[in-house]
Amino acid sequence: xxxxxxHGLFFVAAAAVLxxxxxxxxxxxxxxxxxxxxFVIAAxxxxxxxxxxxxxxxxxxxxxxxxxxTTSLLLKAQPQTPxxxxxxxxxxxxxxxxxxxxxxxxxxRGPYLAGATLALAVGLPQIATHFGSLFGGxxxxxxxxxSPPAFLGSDFSSNRWLAWxxxxxxxxxxxxxxxxxRSATGRRxxxxxxxxxxxxxxxxxxxxxxxxxxxxxxxxxxxxxSLLAYQLGITxxxxxxxxxxxxxxxxxxxxxxxxxxxxxxxxxLLVILPLKISDLAGNLNLSxxxxxxxxxxxxxxxLVIAMLAFPRGIQGALLRIVGLARRAIRTIGPRPQAxxxx
Amino acid sequence: MLEISDLTVAYGGVLALDHVSxxxxxxxxxxVLGANGAGKTTLVRTISGLVKPRSGHVLLDDRRxxxxxxxxxxxxGVAHVPEGHGIISELSVDENLRLGGLWRRDxxxxxxxxxxxxxxxxxxxxxxxxxxxxLSGGERQMLxxxxxLASRPTVLLLDEPSLGLAGMVLAQIMARLRALxxxxxxxxxxxxxxxxxxxxxADEAVVLSxxxxxxxxxxxxxxxDESLRHAYLGF
Amino acid sequence: xxxxxxxxxxxxxxxxxxxxVALALxxxxxxxxVINYAQGAMAMFTTYIALFLITHGVTYWLAFVITLGxxxxxxxxxxxxxxxxxxxxxxxxxxxLSLGLLIFLEALAPMLFGGQVKSxxxxxxxIDLTVGSTVLYVSPFDIFIVGAVxxxxxxxxxxxQRTTIGLSMxxxxxxxxxxxxxxxxxxxxxxxxxxxxxxxxxLAGLLISPAIFLYPNNMDEVLVFGFIGAILGGxxxxxxxxxxxxxxxxxxxxxxxxIGSDLETIGGLVILIAVLMVRPQGxxxxxxxxxx
Numbered sequence: 001x002x003x004x005x006x007h008g009l010f011f012v013a014a015a016a017v018l019x020x021x022x023x024x025x026x027x028x029x030x031x032x033x034x035x036x037x038x039f040v041i042a043a044x045x046x047x048x049x050x051x052x053x054x055x056x057x058x059x060x061x062x063x064x065x066x067x068x069x070t071t072s073l074l075l076k077a078q079p080q081t082p083x084x085x086x087x088x089x090x091x092x093x094x095x096x097x098x099x100x101x102x103x104x105x106x107x108x109r110g111p112y113l114a115g116a117t118l119a120l121a122v123g124l125p126q127i128a129t130h131f132g133s134l135f136g137g138x139x140x141x142x143x144x145x146x147s148p149p150a151f152l153g154s155d156f157s158s159n160r161w162l163a164w165x166x167x168x169x170x171x172x173x174x175x176x177x178x179x180x181x182r183s184a185t186g187r188r189x190x191x192x193x194x195x196x197x198x199x200x201x202x203x204x205x206x207x208x209x210x211x212x213x214x215x216x217x218x219x220x221x222x223x224x225x226s227l228l229a230y231q232l233g234i235t236x237x238x239x240x241x242x243x244x245x246x247x248x249x250x251x252x253x254x255x256x257x258x259x260x261x262x263x264x265x266x267x268x269l270l271v272i273l274p275l276k277i278s279d280l281a282g283n284l285n286l287s288x289x290x291x292x293x294x295x296x297x298x299x300x301x302x303l304v305i306a307m308l309a310f311p312r313g314i315q316g317a318l319l320r321i322v323g324l325a326r327r328a329i330r331t332i333g334p335r336p337q338a339x340x341x342x
Numbered sequence: 343m344l345e346i347s348d349l350t351v352a353y354g355g356v357l358a359l360d361h362v363s364x365x366x367x368x369x370x371x372x373x374v375l376g377a378n379g380a381g382k383t384t385l386v387r388t389i390s391g392l393v394k395p396r397s398g399h400v401l402l403d404d405r406r407x408x409x410x411x412x413x414x415x416x417x418x419g420v421a422h423v424p425e426g427h428g429i430i431s432e433l434s435v436d437e438n439l440r441l442g443g444l445w446r447r448d449x450x451x452x453x454x455x456x457x458x459x460x461x462x463x464x465x466x467x468x469x470x471x472x473x474x475x476x477l478s479g480g481e482r483q484m485l486x487x488x489x490x491l492a493s494r495p496t497v498l499l500l501d502e503p504s505l506g507l508a509g510m511v512l513a514q515i516m517a518r519l520r521a522l523x524x525x526x527x528x529x530x531x532x533x534x535x536x537x538x539x540x541x542x543x544a545d546e547a548v549v550l551s552x553x554x555x556x557x558x559x560x561x562x563x564x565x566x567d568e569s570l571r572h573a574y575l576g577f
Numbered sequence: 578x579x580x581x582x583x584x585x586x587x588x589x590x591x592x593x594x595x596x597x598v599a600l601a602l603x604x605x606x607x608x609x610x611v612i613n614y615a616q617g618a619m620a621m622f623t624t625y626i627a628l629f630l631i632t633h634g635v636t637y638w639l640a641f642v643i644t645l646g647x648x649x650x651x652x653x654x655x656x657x658x659x660x661x662x663x664x665x666x667x668x669x670x671x672x673x674l675s676l677g678l679l680i681f682l683e684a685l686a687p688m689l690f691g692g693q694v695k696s697x698x699x700x701x702x703x704i705d706l707t708v709g710s711t712v713l714y715v716s717p718f719d720i721f722i723v724g725a726v727x728x729x730x731x732x733x734x735x736x737x738q739r740t741t742i743g744l745s746m747x748x749x750x751x752x753x754x755x756x757x758x759x760x761x762x763x764x765x766x767x768x769x770x771x772x773x774x775x776x777x778x779x780l781a782g783l784l785i786s787p788a789i790f791l792y793p794n795n796m797d798e799v800l801v802f803g804f805i806g807a808i809l810g811g812x813x814x815x816x817x818x819x820x821x822x823x824x825x826x827x828x829x830x831x832x833x834x835x836i837g838s839d840l841e842t843i844g845g846l847v848i849l850i851a852v853l854m855v856r857p858q859g860x861x862x863x864x865x866x867x868x869x
Contacts, residue, residue, distance in 0.1 A: 050669070056672065104850050105850075107853070107854070107857045108853055108857060109857075110668075111606070111612045111808070111812060112808055112812075112853060112857065112859075114612065114672070115801075115805060115808045115849065116846065116849055116853065118804060119801055119804075119805060119843075119845055119849060120846060122797060122798060122801050122842050123841075123842030123843040123846050124843070126840060126842055126843060127839075127840070127843060130837050130840055242794075242797055243680070246676050246680060247680075249672075249673070249676065250673050250676055250680075253670070253672075253673045254673065257667075257669060289687050289688055289692050290688045292687070292692065293684040293685070293687045293688045293692065294684070294688065296680055296681075296684035297680075297684035297685050297688060299677075299680060299684075300678065300679070300680030300681025300682070300683075300684060301677070301681050302677070303673055303676065303677025303680065303681075304659060304678055304681065306673075306677075307670045307671075307673050307677065308659070308663065308674070311666045311670050390758060391757075392758070411757070412754075412757040412758055413756075413758075413759075413760050413761055413762050413763065416757070416758055416759065422758045424755070424758065428752070430748055430751050430752050430755060432747075432751055433744075433747065433751070437744055437747075440741075440744065441744065441745075441748055441759045441761070443760070444741050444745060444759070445760040445761070489759070493760065
């Protein structure tokens, strides 16, 4: 069966499994499942930009903010706007922002690109603070939580609905990107990353490929940001600070750069690890200064140690383990028939 | 005395050096000749520590060189003049020259050695403060050799020093090399494509082909043996 | 006119502090081809150490010296323990490692020293000087900042141009393989380079914290502005980095003063993009590419 069908089948199966899971777990877990799904959307998009196309961005948290603010402003102007419209608006607006940034950054490479996107990460939230009346300033804009549609019943949990929406968005995103990565466009993006000169000689429009990668990753970030606004119930500059951009980037590297599975691993780690550490801190009765900062301290330490010990991230380590296991099975498995007596 | 024993170097699956053994006595020049890719440069890069061999070892007066970092090997008295001179063009002539032997504790003697190097190559002496990037190819080669000598080495590894030099200048440098080898009791390994010029100053000669030593003889005899010369050296 | 003078003095003093960070970034870039994103966080951390010493009875100047030493130690240990092992690996690994270090230090500081915003002392008065009845819009501390940075730059120049170890370090940064063949212990040179860079960062932290106060993220913007300054200068040229940083400081001051103080970083970004679109290699890059 062809790739498209294979992917489709996989995602339908995954969706079915996840739906079952959301019925088995409690409210808080559904909330976190939604959180992971939201990060997966942003991380998958960033994987295309950084892992496949090779452009480093330290500013995708700011692009998530664009999506979040688009949704929040729409809802502020017209609270009855349907979900699909707010999400679509966020995707389109952030995609346009991505196009602008992509064009500006098309000729930048390496640290120059990093510096520009770093400035974006720190600077964009400041616009929200400056135009306070429009963007709600430092307090931010409130966002009404997602309420499940009537046909699901009046006692359907809103966290489960949030998880369903986020998971669906994540699965669709992964499906689309998985096919993109294997398509001719995906190959072009990879080629431009691997050998720009060769790509140009082969007639590829390098700048257009770079900008396209930016647009795609921005659209994903916008969708994720929009859903994050619904999850948090508020859109404010502090929710989209430099840390967010750095966490996104580190998630895809630690998960395994260049692979969409890596984006999933990284997102899971990004959400689960701080939770577990917070639990631990609570159990140990630590002072508030220590307890509040322990999750981040551990996350930072994990990043450093992972880069020292697992240069190809979780996905790389898993692949190695699978490879080792395969080899072990081959050596201890049944021998082929002997063909002649000794 | 430099002793190379059974040296084997592999790049991926390809053997660049295959059980090469060679001795370079002090106060003598050994020419290493052979076609491109025969392993000549790999040999000197292994001696100076830039390349780690798969097996075999290199001894300098019974002290092991193999396995040490290149900077440690240099500090033991091995000076490597790399292919393409290796001049740092952003630095001045003087800075480049002083880098030869900068580590030495005897600062006063280092200064003397630097001045001696200038005396050997007068064109450099008049342009000390100039950026090395403005030197001609031949002058850069001179600077590279001078820099190596400024560290007062006991072993001198020269990788294609004739590149960029021609005619009179080349002959003069070779003659000076000959004299210095005797004066300072240097053990010199001279890699050359220009076999004629190398054989004219060398004592011993070794021909490498595909990583192995195919001919080992006194330089004069090799220069005189027409059939050998035609077969391996092209003249 | 008065506003212009105030903004100019502000811009210059901040610009000189950004110049320290820019210099540090360029030094490390030239030596190891790496951007140390944790440079600001390291400076923040050493400033916390300084405050700790001062609040426990150590005089300012002694704490000043110890802090610079702590910066050197932090930088050199980082290079030896964290950077050296990651050397041959893909560049992005090093980016994540330094980001991880940034995140770690910004979380460790409040855990050790408390997370609330603290004030940090200045060794000289921060009140503008007056001559007779004219206000000069410059304070003694402002003069100290500019003087200290200029002195550091002079010392660094002398160090690199006039000492043997400086020459070894330059050779190690320009042509590491050749330097090894010349007996230079390249690894040690890199360690010292990182130590010196972190020392510059430590000084920046000490000089800017009186104005912006001390809290875990206080050096984030300083890092960004220093980085922009270094990029404007072209990343290969220390003097370019300094000029770029001072230009950034002035530009941001004028943007903040005349347009809006929240828009400083975006203003800086706009300037950066504008310059890079015209000269993608930076203003002062002269094709000084480093070879292996």
